[in-house]
Amino acid sequence: MSHSDVILDRLMSLHPKVIDLSLGRMHRLLSALGNPERRIPPVIHVAGTNGKGSTQAMIRAGLQAGGARVHAYTSPHLAHFHERIRLAGDLIAEADLAATLEECEAANDGQPITFFEITTAAAFLAFSRTPADYTLLEVGLGGRLDATNVIDNPHLTVITPVSIDHTQYLGDTLPLIAGEKAGIIKRGVPVIVGPQQDEALRVIEAKASGLTAPVFAHGQHWMIARDRDGMVYQDDHGLWDLPLPNLIGAHQIQNAGTALAALRHLGATEAQARAAVTQAEWPARMQRMKRGPLVDLAGPQAELWLDGGHNPAGGEALAATLAAMPPRPTHLVCGMLNTKDIAGYLRPLATHARSLTAIDIPGEPNTLPAAATAEVAGSVGMTATTARNAAAAIARIIDRDPQARVLICGSLYLAGRVLRENG
Numbered sequence: 001m002s003h004s005d006v007i008l009d010r011l012m013s014l015h016p017k018v019i020d021l022s023l024g025r026m027h028r029l030l031s032a033l034g035n036p037e038r039r040i041p042p043v044i045h046v047a048g049t050n051g052k053g054s055t056q057a058m059i060r061a062g063l064q065a066g067g068a069r070v071h072a073y074t075s076p077h078l079a080h081f082h083e084r085i086r087l088a089g090d091l092i093a094e095a096d097l098a099a100t101l102e103e104c105e106a107a108n109d110g111q112p113i114t115f116f117e118i119t120t121a122a123a124f125l126a127f128s129r130t131p132a133d134y135t136l137l138e139v140g141l142g143g144r145l146d147a148t149n150v151i152d153n154p155h156l157t158v159i160t161p162v163s164i165d166h167t168q169y170l171g172d173t174l175p176l177i178a179g180e181k182a183g184i185i186k187r188g189v190p191v192i193v194g195p196q197q198d199e200a201l202r203v204i205e206a207k208a209s210g211l212t213a214p215v216f217a218h219g220q221h222w223m224i225a226r227d228r229d230g231m232v233y234q235d236d237h238g239l240w241d242l243p244l245p246n247l248i249g250a251h252q253i254q255n256a257g258t259a260l261a262a263l264r265h266l267g268a269t270e271a272q273a274r275a276a277v278t279q280a281e282w283p284a285r286m287q288r289m290k291r292g293p294l295v296d297l298a299g300p301q302a303e304l305w306l307d308g309g310h311n312p313a314g315g316e317a318l319a320a321t322l323a324a325m326p327p328r329p330t331h332l333v334c335g336m337l338n339t340k341d342i343a344g345y346l347r348p349l350a351t352h353a354r355s356l357t358a359i360d361i362p363g364e365p366n367t368l369p370a371a372a373t374a375e376v377a378g379s380v381g382m383t384a385t386t387a388r389n390a391a392a393a394i395a396r397i398i399d400r401d402p403q404a405r406v407l408i409c410g411s412l413y414l415a416g417r418v419l420r421e422n423g
Helices: 003-014 024-032 052-065 094-108 115-129 174-184 198-210 251-265 270-278 293-298 312-324 342-352 370-379 390-400 412-421
Strands: 043-047 070-073 085-087 134-138 156-159 191-193 215-217 222-227 230-235 238-243 303-306 330-334 355-358 384-386 405-409
Touching (some): 043 052, 043 174, 052 134, 052 251, 156 251, 174 198, 191 251, 198 215, 238 251, 251 270, 251 312, 293 303, 293 412, 303 412, 312 405, 330 390, 342 370, 355 370, 370 384, 405 412
Parallel strands (some): 043 156, 070 134, 303 405, 330 355, 355 384
Antiparallel strands (some): 070 085, 222 230
16 A cells, blocks of 8 residues: 555544534644645636536646646545546645645544545645646535535636436435536636536526526537537637547536536637647546456457446436447446445436446445346346456356447446556
């Protein structure tokens, strides 16, 4: 284990007995650290249920193409914790991460705090000490009471599509959840709003109106549409004729629109817009795996894909992506957390897959047992079995169908584990 891994394990033990979403612990720790969140470069704060990471990755690619230095904070990580913190474009170095975590641990002085809170404070501390032009900040959960929502005067806020997820924390109706996401809107600060269902949009617009925050909403102030082999973005400033996103899937066109609306607001050029949609990097979002032991196991005639989506909207996006791909027999290898709407995720995929092989997520205490995943898959009409791990599942699928398209899916935690195991 690296030095930072040892510290991260130790920080897990500071959890309050019940995780309540509140900002009190965060304010206490940041105060002890000298309020680094007040000394970071201008913040672009991104909330939403789906597409936060992809949208943020495209904004980052566009800003960097214009020569800007960009800090970025995202979660969860896939293979290594360092992925969560980028300083002026580069992943935080191991020595810097360890030193920053230890400083936060000392300032916290053994008080109750969540893992996400103390690591978010560490990101703010690192951001405050490295010069940059912008800070891209992705909400962890919700918005209103999320640990990132201690920024009083962001430069811009962004809300990607809102759907029902994390009901135990955020409420069980779309307006309630939209209200939590809209908690990042600040007085007078422009908010870019991605495609929303009407009842979510009404809540977001009402919150913005109360804070006199200018709204730039999809369908009203900007549009994005596929156009033959490319896409067209249009707003009051004019039209950008662009290639399709390098991130695969129809939903990425909507995410690109949200990112482009943000970039337009930041004064980006058409060249930056092009870079945003062609140079973004965001692993485990319908990622084709090209090399490594699992690819070798699948053999030269097969395709191996990886996707970390996990809620019903993620299942629908994945189904739409599969429907648009060249036809090929598709088999799922699926591992999920026990906190998710499993049937809602799997139902849209049922018509696109010949089989599902369920596995446990290795090393994850909250994994749904493979047998339970298989049972739900069967209930939505899929041919389902279990295997002890991804390698065993792939081997069995390829044995039956050497030209299969194998898609490993169901959880970002599973995707991260697979990326680590595949080297």
